[in-house]
Amino acid sequence: MKVTPEHNERIANMTFASVYPHYVTKIEKKGRTQDELHKVIEWLTGFDKNQLQKLIDDKATFKTFFEHANLNPNAHLITGVICGYRIEDIDNELTKQTRYLDKLIDELAKGRKMEKILREPKN
Template sequence: MNQRLFAMPFGSIYPLYVQKVQRKGRTSAELDEVLTWLTGYDASDLERHIAAGTTLEDFFAQARLTPNASLITGVICGHRVEDIEDPLMQKIRWMDKVVDELARGKAVEKIQRS
């Protein structure tokens, strides 16, 4: 199961994130702000990874995660993100968690744990 998720292209997940946040009244610009904060990429990097079909494994292998990523806590998909042992799975779930927080209306500044 994990290997299938790790091999999934970031570009196939990104539009689902956009739909999720827009359904809740948030913008793709806010989504990009949260994703760039988490990954260290800029907007053009995100576009490049989407266009290239970069897998989640490679997407996170090249990312420069924010030092505040470890402050992301809570439950996503029935698992506490701070307790996930596989480092790559934890990074993917951190991303899911911050997107979920954005969709739920949390302020970007609070999501960024600054």
């Protein structure tokens, strides 16, 4: 599936606060915790719980969310298909970063081990 400019614009203007409750519902339905969700988000973005809450309270768009994020240097290791799009083929940086987040949350909901989700190096 090809990502369109309209799709990219829609993602950029969507608020993180509008999607966050869906993330929580998705992972809790599968027996995962909000702390695990925050750990995944912090790994990807560098945002701690307080920073995340401020972004939610401020109704930050995904554009603002990722502009303020300190993206993990291993984020490029997140590959595969999410929402019908192959992540590594997405050329719009913001859309790719948003799909990174979607993929991590999907993996969390599917019961994947945290060290695999966080792309930790093997010892």
